[in-house]
Amino acid sequence: MTAIAIAGVDMVFNAGRPNEVRALQAIDLDVEAGQFVSLIGPSGCGKSTLLRLIADLIEPTAGTVMVNGKSAHRARLDQDYGMAFQSAGLFEWRSVAGNIELPLELRGWDKRKRRERSRELLELVRLGEFADHRPWELSGGMQQRVAIARALAVHPAILLMDEPFGALDEMTREHMQDELVRISAEMGTTVVFVTHSIPEAVFLAHRVVVMSARPGRLTHVIDVPLGARTLDTREDAAFFGCITEVREALRGRTPSMQVVEEA
Amino acid sequence: MTAAVVTPTKRRLGLGVIVPPIVVGVVALLGWELAVNVFDIQKFLLPKPSAIWQALADDWSVIWDGAQKTGWVAISGLIVGVFIAVALALACARFRWVAGAATPLAAALAATPIVALAPIYFKWFGQVEPTAKQAVVVTVVVFPVFVATSRGLLEVDPIHLELMRSYAVGEWRVLREVRVPNALPFFFTSLKVAASLAVIAAIVSEYFGGEQGTLGTIITQSAGLSRYDRAWAAVFAACVLGMALYLLVNLMERLALSWHPSVRGAR
Numbered sequence: 001m002t003a004i005a006i007a008g009v010d011m012v013f014n015a016g017r018p019n020e021v022r023a024l025q026a027i028d029l030d031v032e033a034g035q036f037v038s039l040i041g042p043s044g045c046g047k048s049t050l051l052r053l054i055a056d057l058i059e060p061t062a063g064t065v066m067v068n069g070k071s072a073h074r075a076r077l078d079q080d081y082g083m084a085f086q087s088a089g090l091f092e093w094r095s096v097a098g099n100i101e102l103p104l105e106l107r108g109w110d111k112r113k114r115r116e117r118s119r120e121l122l123e124l125v126r127l128g129e130f131a132d133h134r135p136w137e138l139s140g141g142m143q144q145r146v147a148i149a150r151a152l153a154v155h156p157a158i159l160l161m162d163e164p165f166g167a168l169d170e171m172t173r174e175h176m177q178d179e180l181v182r183i184s185a186e187m188g189t190t191v192v193f194v195t196h197s198i199p200e201a202v203f204l205a206h207r208v209v210v211m212s213a214r215p216g217r218l219t220h221v222i223d224v225p226l227g228a229r230t231l232d233t234r235e236d237a238a239f240f241g242c243i244t245e246v247r248e249a250l251r252g253r254t255p256s257m258q259v260v261e262e263a
Numbered sequence: 264m265t266a267a268v269v270t271p272t273k274r275r276l277g278l279g280v281i282v283p284p285i286v287v288g289v290v291a292l293l294g295w296e297l298a299v300n301v302f303d304i305q306k307f308l309l310p311k312p313s314a315i316w317q318a319l320a321d322d323w324s325v326i327w328d329g330a331q332k333t334g335w336v337a338i339s340g341l342i343v344g345v346f347i348a349v350a351l352a353l354a355c356a357r358f359r360w361v362a363g364a365a366t367p368l369a370a371a372l373a374a375t376p377i378v379a380l381a382p383i384y385f386k387w388f389g390q391v392e393p394t395a396k397q398a399v400v401v402t403v404v405v406f407p408v409f410v411a412t413s414r415g416l417l418e419v420d421p422i423h424l425e426l427m428r429s430y431a432v433g434e435w436r437v438l439r440e441v442r443v444p445n446a447l448p449f450f451f452t453s454l455k456v457a458a459s460l461a462v463i464a465a466i467v468s469e470y471f472g473g474e475q476g477t478l479g480t481i482i483t484q485s486a487g488l489s490r491y492d493r494a495w496a497a498v499f500a501a502c503v504l505g506m507a508l509y510l511l512v513n514l515m516e517r518l519a520l521s522w523h524p525s526v527r528g529a530r
Contacts, residue, residue, distance in 0.1 A: 057425050077431045089422035093444040093522045102440070106430050136524050 002069075003158055003190040004031040004054055009063030011049055011216075022215035023049045027063070029209065029218060033157070036184055036191045038201035038208045040246065046216025047194045048162050054192060055083055055160050068157065079107065081158040082151030086166045088143035090135035090150075097122065097131040100150045107154060121149040124183060141172035148180070152187070159184065159191045165200065174234070177203055181229045198250070202226075202242045203234060210249040220249040310492045315499060318492035325481065326493075330500045333465050333478040336393050337508065340400025341461040345454065347401065348408035356416035356442055357434060365409075373406035377464055381471040390472050399468040404457045411453030415446025448523055451516040458508040466501055478504075 011024035023046040031037050039047040052058045053065050056076040067075035075081065082103075090099045100118040101109075109117070122128050125145040127138075135143055144164055151159055165173045181204060184191050195201050201208045202224055210220040224242050226233060233239055292312045298304070299311045306314065319326060351369070355362035381399050388394035419441055427437045469479020478497050485494035520526045 052425075055425075055429055057428055076429060079431065081429070083426065083429045085422045085425070087420075087422060089420060089426060091423065091441070091444070092524075093447075103430055106432050106436065106440075134522060134524075 001033045002030050003033040003035070003067070004029070004192065005064075005066040006030070006050075006054070007064050007066075009050075009053060009060045009065060011046065011053065011058070012061045015061065024053075024060075025215040025217050027216075027218055029221075031190060031192060033190050034188045035207065036181075036193065036205045038205035039192065039194045039211060040196060040198065040201045040208060040250070041211030041216070042213045042250070043196065044216075045211040045213040047211055049216065050211075051160050051162050051192060051194050055081060079103070079154050080156060081160050082154065082156040083160045084144075084147045084151045084162070084164040086163040088135070088140075088147040090143055090146055092135050094135075095131065096127065096133050096135060096138070096146050099135060099146055100153055103150065103153045117153060118149075121152060124152070125149045125179065139172075141168050141176060144168065144176065145179070148183070152183070152189075157190060159189050161191065161193045163194050163196070166195070166197075173200070178229070178231070180204065185228075198243050198246050199234070199239075202239060202246060203229060208242075208246050210246060212252070219252075222246055222249060307489060307491050310495055314492045315495040318490070319496040319499065322493055322496065325476070326478075326497055326500050329476055329478040329481045329497060330504055332393075332474065332476060333462070333469065333501065334504050336396045336468075336477075337400055337461040337465040337504070339393075340397040340465065341404055341458060341508070343397065344401040344404030344461070345408050345457065348405045349412055349450070351405075352409050352412035352416055352446075353438070355413050357438060362413075366413075369406050369409050372402060373410075375402070377403055377467060378471075381468045384468075385472045391474070393473065396465055396468040396473055400461050400464045403460050403464040407456050407460070408450070408453045411449045412446050415449030416442040419445050447520055448525070451512065451520065454512050454516075455509060458512045459505050462501060462505040462508060 006027055006029040009024060009027040010022075013021040013023055027050065029050075039050060041047050049058070053060050054067060054072060056065075056067075056072040059073075065072040068078075068080050070078070090096075091102065094102065097115070097118040100121055101114040104114045104117060119128070119131065122131055125148060127142060127145055127149070130138060130142070130146075135146065138146065148161075148164065151161075165176050168176060177200060180191075183189070191204075193201075193204055195204075205224055208220075208222045208224060209218060210222065211217060212219045222242070222245055226236070226238060226242065295309075296311050296313060299306075299309060310318075351361075351365050355365055377399050380402060381395070384395035384398045388398060416438075423441045423445075424437070427441060432440075466477075466479040466482070469477045470483055474480075478501050481497040482494045482501075485491070485497065517526050
């Protein structure tokens with residue numbers, strides 16, 4: 001089943017004005033349900049814009065974005081996805097549990113069910129004992145885990161993530177990647193993950209989508225045949241092979257890999 | 264993973280907080296007393312603290328009465344002014360066209376010297392009721408509270424707005440969940456400024472007219488009668504009034520912002 005279907009999408013900001021920006025051009029991309037897709041590319045390639053189009057935070061100039069078989073707009077109203085950003089974006093006037101419960105509160109869940117769900121999610125991201133702490137009492141990595149728990153709160157089938165680990169140090173970052181792989185596999189979540197780290201893109205994803213800038217275009221879609229990720233995956237020769245493949249694609253070369261102009 | 268958990272250490276009013284300002288205050292008063300004696304300063308220039316204290320004790324009922332009258336003008340004007348400012352700021356955050364209309368108006372209000380307004384207000388509202396003086400206080404209070412609160416309502420983390428959009432909720436909910444809590448620290452900072460301004464505005468407006476027996480009129484009349492000790496005693500009472508209001512706002516802030524790092528004592 002196709003979870004996300006993007007067809008012929010153009011995105012132009014400030015159309016017709018001197019500061020016109022052609023952010024995305026002729027984007028076609030399908031993401032299967034349960035698949036983990038990384039979007040990677042140089043800055044200005046429109047990868048965050050593409051993510052925001054899927055989330056219906058902005059609307060495309062041309063083309064269609066379908067999420068779970070409906071318009072992206074409908075999917076947003078139905079809360080089909082959860083979202084996490086580069087900064088955790090927690091509300092400092094709410095406790096850790098209160099932050100996770102916000103989307104549930106807005107959906108009208110009663111208090112007991114909210115408590116139950118936030119406790120469950122805090123266990124999932126291994127922050128069980130921090131429910132009543134304030135966000136600023138936690139480290140950056142812990143805050144980011146709270147943000148992910150919040151994104152998962154309404155049991156979304158889809159997770160949209162915009163460089164959520166970008167501001168973390170390398171060790172925390174790898175730890176978070178392990179957790180995300182575990183969580184998304186456990187729940188069968190479809191994930192679209194924007195990053196500009198090549199190893200991160202490869203480690204996490206089933207497929208890496210490579211983009212180029214000005215205008216933003218998809219240039220390559222690379223399958224990552226690594227199987228279940230373990231602690232040894234990062235030292236695997238196949239892992240480095242994939243990294244090389246993605247790097248070559250980013251440099252604009254088109255060697256042995258499959259070049260997909262997305263049929 | 265490194266668990267850099269900050270344990271909140273609430274600030275308490277310990278001896279270390281209370282003793283230093285008291286010591287400084289006592290030393291300053293002693294120095295003042297001594298300087299007046301040693302340099303033989305005329306009492307119409309600067310009375311001794313002991314003389315001021317004596318005047319405060321002798322004329323306690325007059326000064327207490329004046330403080331109550333002035334305090335009522337300051338507090339009632341402050342409350343009305345804050346109410347207007349917050350309502351205006353909320354309207355501006357919710358409706359763009361209000362912001363366009365209100366901001367230049369508020370700026371013009373702020374640029375108007377209250378000393379220029381007080382005589383006009385007395386013409387409008389009359390000398391008998393405290394209305395004119397309250398209006399002066401309102402005029403002074405509105406601008407700082409409006410500007411700071413607006414800023415807090417509008418300067419919201421863009422990620423919070425994107426999140427709320429992803430939750431598909433309306434503008435009112437965004438106002439309640441994001442903008443208002445975000446504005447609270449801004450609001451309280453401006454309220455502290457406004458509380459002090461309110462007392463100043465009340466006393467200055469009393470110089471221009473209205474009822475007798477307020478702190479402002481006690482100061483002018485005592486000075487006119489060369490009762491400088493009593494004038495200073497009234498100034499002292501005004502100072503205490505301003506501090507009391509400031510402390511009250513501080514207490515409210517601590518209660519309302521219990522979640523804020525500045526209150527919890529971190530950072």
